[in-house]
Amino acid sequence: MTTIGVLGLQGAFREHIRSVEATGSKAIVVKRKEQLEEIDGLIIPGGESTTIRRLIDRYEFLEPIRQFGESGKPIFGTCAGLILLASEIDGSYDVHLGVMDIKVRRNAFGRQRESFEASLDIEGVADDFNAVFIRAPYIEGVGGNTKVLARYDGHIVAAQQDQYLACSFHPELTDDHRLTEHFVKMVEETNKTLAL
Amino acid sequence: MSQTGTDRVKRGMAEMQKGGVIMDVVNAEQAKIAEEAGAVAVMALERVPADIRAAGGVARMADPTIVEEVMNAVSIPVMAKARIGHITEARVLEAMGVDYIDESEVLTPADEIYHIKKDDYTVPFVCGCRNLGEATRRIREGASMLRTKGEPGTGNIVEAVSHMRQVQSQIRHLRGLSEDEVMVYAKENGAPFDLLMEIREEGRLPVVNFAAGGIATPADASLMMQLGADGVFVGSGIFKSNNPEKFARAIVEATTHYDDYKLIGELSKDLGTAMKGMEMSNLTPEQRMQDRSQ
Numbered sequence: 001m002t003t004i005g006v007l008g009l010q011g012a013f014r015e016h017i018r019s020v021e022a023t024g025s026k027a028i029v030v031k032r033k034e035q036l037e038e039i040d041g042l043i044i045p046g047g048e049s050t051t052i053r054r055l056i057d058r059y060e061f062l063e064p065i066r067q068f069g070e071s072g073k074p075i076f077g078t079c080a081g082l083i084l085l086a087s088e089i090d091g092s093y094d095v096h097l098g099v100m101d102i103k104v105r106r107n108a109f110g111r112q113r114e115s116f117e118a119s120l121d122i123e124g125v126a127d128d129f130n131a132v133f134i135r136a137p138y139i140e141g142v143g144g145n146t147k148v149l150a151r152y153d154g155h156i157v158a159a160q161q162d163q164y165l166a167c168s169f170h171p172e173l174t175d176d177h178r179l180t181e182h183f184v185k186m187v188e189e190t191n192k193t194l195a196l
Numbered sequence: 197m198s199q200t201g202t203d204r205v206k207r208g209m210a211e212m213q214k215g216g217v218i219m220d221v222v223n224a225e226q227a228k229i230a231e232e233a234g235a236v237a238v239m240a241l242e243r244v245p246a247d248i249r250a251a252g253g254v255a256r257m258a259d260p261t262i263v264e265e266v267m268n269a270v271s272i273p274v275m276a277k278a279r280i281g282h283i284t285e286a287r288v289l290e291a292m293g294v295d296y297i298d299e300s301e302v303l304t305p306a307d308e309i310y311h312i313k314k315d316d317y318t319v320p321f322v323c324g325c326r327n328l329g330e331a332t333r334r335i336r337e338g339a340s341m342l343r344t345k346g347e348p349g350t351g352n353i354v355e356a357v358s359h360m361r362q363v364q365s366q367i368r369h370l371r372g373l374s375e376d377e378v379m380v381y382a383k384e385n386g387a388p389f390d391l392l393m394e395i396r397e398e399g400r401l402p403v404v405n406f407a408a409g410g411i412a413t414p415a416d417a418s419l420m421m422q423l424g425a426d427g428v429f430v431g432s433g434i435f436k437s438n439n440p441e442k443f444a445r446a447i448v449e450a451t452t453h454y455d456d457y458k459l460i461g462e463l464s465k466d467l468g469t470a471m472k473g474m475e476m477s478n479l480t481p482e483q484r485m486q487d488r489s490q
Contacts, residue, residue, distance in 0.1 A: 009452055010215040010236060012208075031453070046212050047236070048272055054234035055452055079212070112273060112295035113318045115205045118198035134208050135273065135295070152198075173208045 002188050005030040005039035007065075009055040011047020011080060015172035019180045025187075033064040041074040041187030044081030046134070046170050049106070052080055053096050062097065069099045074163040074190055076183040082166040083137050090140060100164045101143025108138040108155070108168075120169075122150045122158055126178035131157070131169035138168050163190060201318035203340070209273070209296065209320055210341035210404045213237060213427055217417065217448050218406070220244045220431040223262065224269035226440070233444035237273040237296070239429070240266035245302050245349030246432035246471065249483070255303045257285040260292060267293065275322070280489050281307020290319040296341070298322045301488040302348045302431075311489065314338030324408065326359045326486060328366035329385035332395070333490075335403060336388045342401065344425075345486040346409015349432050351473035353410045353419065355486060360407055360423045370396045386490075409486070412470045414450030414463045421454035438468030 006016040008029035020027035020043070028039065036042070042065065044052070056062050069075050077085040077100075084096040088103040109115070112135055120131045131152070139156035142148060150158035150167070158167040158179075165186065171179040199205075216236030221227040227238045242258040243251060257278050267274045273295035278285035280299055285306070289297050299312055299321055314321040315338030323334040324345035331342055344363075346356030366385075370392060373381055378396060382389040395401060407420030408429035417428045428451055430444075437443040446463040453459050481487065 008215075012211045012214060014214075015211065047214075048212065048216060050231060050272055051216055051234045051236050051448070054232075054448070058449065106271060111293045112209055112320065113290065113293060114200060115209060116198040116200045117202055117205055132204055132208055134205060134212060170208060170212075173204060173211065 001026055002041070002184065002191060003028060003039045004041045004043060004184065004187060005035060006043045006045055007052070007061075007081075009047075009059070010051050011045045012170065012172055013045045016043050016045050016078075016180075019172045019177050020184065022177045023181045023184045025184050033059060033061050036064050036068050040191050041076070041183065042068060043183070044075065044077040044084050045172065046079035046081065049080035049083040049096075052084065053094070056084075056096070066097055066099060069097070069163060072163055072190060072194060074165065074183065074186045075099070076165040078167055078172065079134065079136055079170055082139075082168060085164060085166050087143075100159075100161050100166060101146050102139045102159060102161075102166065103141045104137045105140050106137050107135050109133060109136055111135065118152060120150045120152060120157070122179060123148075125149060125182045126176070129178065130174050130176055131167075131171070132173045133157075133169045136168040139166075206320035206340035207403050210322070213273075213406075214404055215452060216427045217444075217451050218275065218427070218429045219434055219444060220429075221266060221435070224265045226435055227266045227269045229441055230434070230444055231270045231272050233441060234448040235272060235444065236427070237275055238266060238270060239275045239277065239298065239431075241277060244432040244435060245485075246351070246436055247349075248302060249349045257282070257289065257303070260288065263289070263292060263294060277303055278312070279303040280305040281310050281312060283312055286312050286317065286321075290317055294319060296320050296322055299339075300324065301345060301485045305488050311337050314340075322406075324486070324489075325363065325405075327362045327385070328370070329387045330490065331363055331401060331405070332387040332391045335401070336391055339403065341403050341406065343406040343408040343429055346407070346411075347476065347479070348409045348485050350410050350476070350479075351412040351433060351436075351471040352476060353412065353416045354476060356407050356409045356411065356420060357423065359409075360405075360420060360425055363401075363405065364424050367395060367400065371399055411447075412473060413467075414446045414460055417447050417450045418454040418460050421451055427451065432471055436471035443467055
């Protein structure tokens with residue numbers, strides 16, 4: 001059975017657990033780096049990226065998560081998670097995991113009062129997807145290997161690069177589990193390939 | 197087509213703060229210490245609650261200069277307090293771009309009867325509550341986040357514990373009631389019936405509920421998380437301690453790993469003196485901030 005881990009240092013990790021469970025897969029909260037051994041795919045949730053980064057450092061998660069991804073296992077970053085995956089962050093802010101070839105801008109749509117919901121078409125995943133953007137980042141540019149999945153107002157808000165999936169918005173805050181389902185499928189397929 | 201200021205966007209913002217610590221700060225330097233320590237947000241104030249107590253007189257919204265200074269200093273969300281019922285203070289903070297407003301009993305209420313109608317605003321609000329009646333009234337007025345009132349600025353956790361337990365216990369009680377009993381329960385508690393029905397069905401509040409008012413040590417933060425808090429506000433505790441940097445980091449870690457007692461033991465070593473606390477029975481009725489609103 002496929003087990004998806006949700007990094008549970010801070011933020012909306014319980015909502016992701018619920019969303020994964022709604023797709024019929026098993027989900028566990030990951031609070032210790034040793035738990036990465038027990039999972040097939042990892043979700044890095046929304047929260048405060050600076051807070052999550054501090055806790056990643058303190059509990060020595062950075063290198064183990066990088067290795068987890070480099071071994072071919074899928075990682076899905078939402079909002080703060082997207083920032084943590086990016087190889088370049090606007091304003092010379094520290095790069096975190098840096099595993100995905102994307103350049104991001106933090107709080108790109110503005111402060112909380114500018115936060116919004118909107119309907120999006122996510123290529124190959126879902127049409128008319130209700131996306132919730134909260135002090136959200138967007139992707140300013142992607143490398144050649146990265147596929148753009150969705151744009152809002154011309155800005156890239158979802159992308160995939162091999163085993164890495166990222167979005168600016170919060171799929172865990174609605175009852176629409178199509179994007180989570182897409183990630184679970186990525187994990188299941190990787191499981192099959194890695195088993196060969 | 198996009199929509200700002202929806203319930204989902206406002207409540208969602210508070211969801212992102214879960215498992216985190218929101219720290220009171222009075223200037224840019226403290227805000228940076230808080231951010232560096234891993235705070236999920238800061239509350240920009242002119243004085244921390246302990247100093248508001250000491251100063252006496254009327255406590256109002258902070259000078260906008262301080263709020264702006266803090267907003268420019270950090271990239272994490274910035275909250276600020278408006279007086280209960282003070283529509284204009286709240287509108288001013290919203291216009292400044294503050295990320296969350298605390299309609300707070302720590303400040304002297306501007307209105308002794310009515311709270312702000314918070315669902316008129318694009319900016320989300322957090323409010324204090326001591327029981328399910330207060331919690332549901334605030335939610336129906338439009339609060340997107342709750343916190344215990346506790347007794348701010350005392351460094352004494354006892355009231356926050358009591359308020360968190362009370363809300364949790366009332367939710368458990370509510371789950372066992374039949375629909376006709378809920379109507380009477382709504383009447384007795386001054387709670388909106390439809391909202392009680394929703395909570396009874398879900399088994400939880402529709403918004404997050406943080407702990408606030410008297411958290412002074414990492415162990416206090418852990419205690420509140422164990423009692424079911426979604427996160428903690430630390431007011432006077434951090435910058436009234438001897439070593440704010442260390443203290444702030446310890447509180448953040450104790451909140452994340454609230455059930456790791458060995459770790460909390462380590463975190464609590466050599467923290468220096470915590471803020472001097474106050475015993476509840478020594479407070480006069482006028483000094484009890486929690487009784488300033490219903």
